[in-house]
Amino acid sequence: MGRRQSEALLQTHQIMNPEKTTPNRQRKPQQTRSQKRVNHILDVAEQLFIDQGYDQTTTRAIAAQAQVPIGSLYQFFPDKNAIVRAIAQRYFAQQYQLFVTLHRQLSTAPIAVYVEQVVDAFDQFTTDHPGYQAILEQVIDFMTVADASQLDEFDQQILAELTHFLAQRNATLPNHKCEIIALTILKTVNELLWLSLTRDEEFRQALVDETKRLITSYLQSYCV
Incomplete structure (x- = not known):
């Protein structure tokens, strides 16, 4: 599920989705090419952060590995921190899509089945993305106390989906x-799954397993 992101993550999200911020529809092909270049840069940077570590990886190394001019990289990302934030934002977007898919597939399932499959899916996500923990730890280092208290845009969307789900059940x-x-479920699962990574x-x-047991019992107490 979502994590603790700063306003800079939302700004990066806009950079990564220029079609949402640019009214000129005729520029869409150029934007599509730009989006592919951005994704390629992020893929390369993510692997370098995994292989070499954040401190040892430079923007020039990322540009060289991605085979893009350093000036082109800076058009999208002013510094290395912005790249890390963008990778984190991409993780959150992928997690949100995973949640939406599972949430709708399991909308009428017994609550124990629902909780087990959703929690397992998010736990598996961290296993399938070896850079997840390191990237998020780096993002957390950038954050202020005020940032940490805020829900990011994907957490807000998950919260809305869960609220609707509970009302239906x-x-x-x-x-x-x-x-x-x-909100209680969201924060509890986020914190416990994050702790499990350490x-x-x-x-x-x-x-x-204890997280699943806790959430299942909690929801069953409300006859969900």
């Missing part, structure tokens, strides 16, 4: 209660 729950329950495999899996 128990029509007696008022909307403000559904919002509180959804431990050995046995402890990590045990914590994931």
Whole structure:
């Protein structure tokens, strides 16, 4: 699920989605090429951060590996921090799409099945993306206390989806209660899954299992 992002992440999201900020539709082919170049730069940078580490990776190395002029890289990303934020933002977008797909597939499933599959999917996401933890740790280092207290745009969307899901599963729950329950779930799962990444495999899996048990019991207490 979503993490703790600063306003700079949203600005990067706009850079990565110029079609949403540029009213001139005739420039779409150029924007598509730009988007492909951005994604290629991010792919290369992500692998370099994994292989060499953040501190050892330079923007010039990223540009050279991506085979783009350094000036072209700076057109999209003013510095290395912006690249890291953009990679994190891409992770969050992928996680949101994963959530939406699972959420809708499992909308009528027993709550234990729903929780198990959703939590397992997000846990698997971190395994499938070896740079996930390092990238997010770097982003967190950039953040202020105020940034950390905010929900990013994808967390807000997940929160809305969860709120709607709860209202559908128990029509007696008022909307403000559904919002509180959804926020509790979101924050709890985020924090516990993040914590699980810092431990050995046995402890990590045990914590994931306890997370599922906790959320399932919590939701069942509201007859969801």
